[in-house]
Amino acid sequence: MATNPPAGDGHRKGAVRKRSQTQTASGHWVKRDTKTGRFLDVKSDGKKFKGVRTEK
Template sequence: MAVNKPKGDNASKGAMKKRTQQNTKLGGASAWTKRNKKSGEFMAVKKPANETKAVRKFKGVRREK
């Protein structure tokens, strides 16, 4: 039987409304950059492990257009 996780487990439920992500170029390779929507500060970058792998997006973060 499935149960809900206990409160205070620091797991996010649903989309993060205060953050966005956009597809950027990092040294000629594609990367996803996460930023704070309120201050505009860049928070993290996801880049491919090597040239042959595709870049994965951040989970639950909205995309910028």
């Protein structure tokens, strides 16, 4: 399981499992559940999610 350690050193410990991300036409990144295909979360700042696999 992925965790964000309290040290604050700017990286995630472990990978986020069963999630992927893709970019929308407007440039926002969307997190998706790989099992169901449902969209879970959208980032509004235009940056990628940390530790989440990118879809091709």
